[in-house]
Amino acid sequence: MGCRARIVCVGNRLVAGDNAGPRVHDHLVRRRLPAGLEVVDGGLAGLNLLRLAEGARRLVFVDQVRGFAPPDAVVVLTREAALAGGGAAGFGHGGGLGYLLAALPAACEGPLPAVRVVGLEAPCTGAAVARAAALALAAAVPQARS
Amino acid sequence: MSRRKTLDIPLNRTEGDLELRVEVHDNIVVDAWSRGTMYRGFENMLLGRGALDGLVVTPRICGICTTTHLMAAAKALDAVAGVTPPDNARRLRNLALMTEHVQSDLRQALLMFMADFANPAHKGLALYDEAVARYAPLRGTSAVEAIRQTKKILEIIAVIGGQWPHASFMIPGGVTHRPGAVEILNCRMVLRRFRQWYEDQILGCSIERWREVASAADLEAWLDASEAHRDGDVGFFIRFAGAIGLDAVGAGHGTFLSFGSLDMPDATAVPGRGATLLPAGFAAGIEVQPFDGAAVAEHCGHSWFEGAAHPQHPFASQTVPYASGEEQDRYSWIKAPRYRERPAETGPLAEAVVAGDPLFRDLIAAAGPNALARQLARLVRPATLLPAMETWLDELAADDNGGHYQSVASMPDGEGAGLIEAARGALGHWVRIRDGRIAHYQIITPTSWNASPRDDAGVRGPWEEALIGCEVRDAGNPVELGYVVRSFDPCLVCSVHTLEGGRSRGRVRLGV
Numbered sequence: 217m218g219c220r221a222r223i224v225c226v227g228n229r230l231v232a233g234d235n236a237g238p239r240v241h242d243h244l245v246r247r248r249l250p251a252g253l254e255v256v257d258g259g260l261a262g263l264n265l266l267r268l269a270e271g272a273r274r275l276v277f278v279d280q281v282r283g284f285a286p287p288d289a290v291v292v293l294t295r296e297a298a299l300a301g302g303g304a305a306g307f308g309h310g311g312g313l314g315y316l317l318a319a320l321p322a323a324c325e326g327p328l329p330a331v332r333v334v335g336l337e338a339p340c341t342g343a344a345v346a347r348a349a350a351l352a353l354a355a356a357v358p359q360a361r362s
Numbered sequence: 363m364s365r366r367k368t369l370d371i372p373l374n375r376t377e378g379d380l381e382l383r384v385e386v387h388d389n390i391v392v393d394a395w396s397r398g399t400m401y402r403g404f405e406n407m408l409l410g411r412g413a414l415d416g417l418v419v420t421p422r423i424c425g426i427c428t429t430t431h432l433m434a435a436a437k438a439l440d441a442v443a444g445v446t447p448p449d450n451a452r453r454l455r456n457l458a459l460m461t462e463h464v465q466s467d468l469r470q471a472l473l474m475f476m477a478d479f480a481n482p483a484h485k486g487l488a489l490y491d492e493a494v495a496r497y498a499p500l501r502g503t504s505a506v507e508a509i510r511q512t513k514k515i516l517e518i519i520a521v522i523g524g525q526w527p528h529a530s531f532m533i534p535g536g537v538t539h540r541p542g543a544v545e546i547l548n549c550r551m552v553l554r555r556f557r558q559w560y561e562d563q564i565l566g567c568s569i570e571r572w573r574e575v576a577s578a579a580d581l582e583a584w585l586d587a588s589e590a591h592r593d594g595d596v597g598f599f600i601r602f603a604g605a606i607g608l609d610a611v612g613a614g615h616g617t618f619l620s621f622g623s624l625d626m627p628d629a630t631a632v633p634g635r636g637a638t639l640l641p642a643g644f645a646a647g648i649e650v651q652p653f654d655g656a657a658v659a660e661h662c663g664h665s666w667f668e669g670a671a672h673p674q675h676p677f678a679s680q681t682v683p684y685a686s687g688e689e690q691d692r693y694s695w696i697k698a699p700r701y702r703e704r705p706a707e708t709g710p711l712a713e714a715v716v717a718g719d720p721l722f723r724d725l726i727a728a729a730g731p732n733a734l735a736r737q738l739a740r741l742v743r744p745a746t747l748l749p750a751m752e753t754w755l756d757e758l759a760a761d762d763n764g765g766h767y768q769s770v771a772s773m774p775d776g777e778g779a780g781l782i783e784a785a786r787g788a789l790g791h792w793v794r795i796r797d798g799r800i801a802h803y804q805i806i807t808p809t810s811w812n813a814s815p816r817d818d819a820g821v822r823g824p825w826e827e828a829l830i831g832c833e834v835r836d837a838g839n840p841v842e843l844g845y846v847v848r849s850f851d852p853c854l855v856c857s858v859h860t861l862e863g864g865r866s867r868g869r870v871r872l873g874v
Contacts (some may be wrong), residue, residue, distance in 0.1 A: 266518075
């Protein structure tokens with residue numbers, strides 16, 4: 217767990233409406249990544265992804281979002297902004313990212329990493345996936361951008 | 363004239379692909395319809411793929427039961443290949459599955475079911491303030507600790523599987539990864555800490571003391587015996603659930619099904635009566651009959667699927683969506699599985715009844731099935747699983763020559779079934795291999811049993827039936843319906859989960 221930053225891509229690669237995160241994952245792992253960065257296909261692991269929050273200084277989730285931006289846009293949200301919709305009030309079997317984000321401060325052992333959510337609005341075209349990959353990389357390793 | 367309105371309650375908390383329609387007369391539910399609103403069709407995704415692809419595809423059906431689907435898929439392929447995994451492979455598979463079970467049991471109980479104890483509907487109750495302090499989402503003491511503890515035990519699956527997430531370590535014939543002595547020791551330490559938390563906070567006593575509770579009278583005496591018993595989460599659950607009458611709702615059909623699970627190693631100190639730690643069987647009341655896999659059939663008369671003239675066994679049935687009309691009759695994207703033409707509930711309570719657990723047999727004999735007993739069975743199932751996990755880890759540490767793989771040179775053509783107990787009950791995968799490819803795949807999940815719509819004879823599914831007679835005190839906050847359904851631990855979601863700017867929740871349609 218000695219990495220400086222971790223990008224966790226969330227979603228089900230087998231379901232067309234939920235595979236944006238895995239597509240960004242596949243886009244990222246095809247390129248040379250900066251040292252100290254891990255890219256993880258988080259699948260549907262939901263609350264179980266808490267383990268990945270520990271030990272990283274920066275944590276970036278990539279997932280499909282709804283209602284944050286125009287169609288096919290990519291947004292970068294803070295944890296607080298991602299939770300602003302209030303969807304994390306209960307625990308869902310889907311292990312929603314909202315609940316995971318809300319649970320982080322209480323459940324994360326050790327220092328809480330800086331968290332960002334890179335969200336893709338449908339339809340998540342190839343261009344949006346590439347944009348999301350670049351934004352995730354920039355959020356995880358800011359110095360890599362320069 | 364009937365007037366209908368739609369109310370939102372968080373049946374599935376955030377996902378909203380379960381809908382209930384209930385008909386209420388004088389505040390009492392007189393009829394109910396359970397609708398799965400999402401077509402999934404993973405079976406069709408598998409057709410024509412390579413023989414082993416179910417090992418990769420089916421764990422992605424659900425974000426919680428990944429190991430469970432992997433186990434069912436692997437066992438189905440074991441059957442096709444005609445191979446029996448060696449002792450240590452059975453131990454390792456079982457340990458991963460049991461880890462998923464105990465994690466799920468306690469998350470469901472403390473984060474989902476008991477979260478409703480903090481519902482404002484209970485404000486007048488003497489225990490309400492304490493319930494809020496314990497179970498309010500994301501801040502209740504028990505809720506937060508449950509998140510932390512259930513996060514840690516996952517390390518056992520990561521070690522056994524060799525990676526996390528997507529640990530695809532089960533294959534026909536055994537497992538791909540044999541943990542070393544240090545890794546097993548690490549698992550043992552993780553398990554020891556988890557058991558300590560379970561005994562200290564959840565039970566308020568040792569597992570050995572809890573297992574002395576063998577009747578309703580014993581349960582009452584146990585509760586009175588110690589402040590620690592009353593203050594543990596099990597004790598609090600019994601006190602609160604009793605106070606709100608959960609022992610008087612949610613009866614259902616009184617029929618129970620367990621596919622049996624957790625293959626016993628040939629040489630083990632874990633006590634068991636047969637080939638599996640959790641026995642297979644069907645029970646009407648507490649009368650248990652041997653399980654016959656040929657007696658499972660799927661009805662489609664009220665589902666949005668094409669169906670044959672007669673119910674079909676999963677080796678014969680198909681998953682072909684059919685949603686062109688017949689809205690009056692067809693109302694769910696879930697089929698109606700039946701055992702000997704009867705609906706059956708499945709889950710920890712069914713496992714306990716089929717296994718002859720004296721406490722739950724006594725509770726059922728005395729008062730019939732109900733939401734309290736059903737949820738209690740889930741909350742205390744780890745007391746059965748954790749000691750067996752410890753023993754199997756010890757046996758792995760003592761003997762790393764037990765074998766972890768029985769060679770399967772190539773997958774032959776044939777058919778096989780992988781029938782196990784998932785956290786929520788009976789799970790079956792039925793696969794047929796032809797020319798090295800998947801020619802047929804059918805999956806029946808536990809929620810398909812519990813949330814099934816009416817069958818071809820018009821008989822309600824288990825939780826449709828369990829809702830009948832339930833009082834709805836406040837149509838604006840029908841928390842009682844949530845308790846009944848959630849006591850079955852519904853799991854319909856998991857395949858689509860987007861983070862939403864607004865909330866999306868299950869709906870209950872009340873005809874008032």
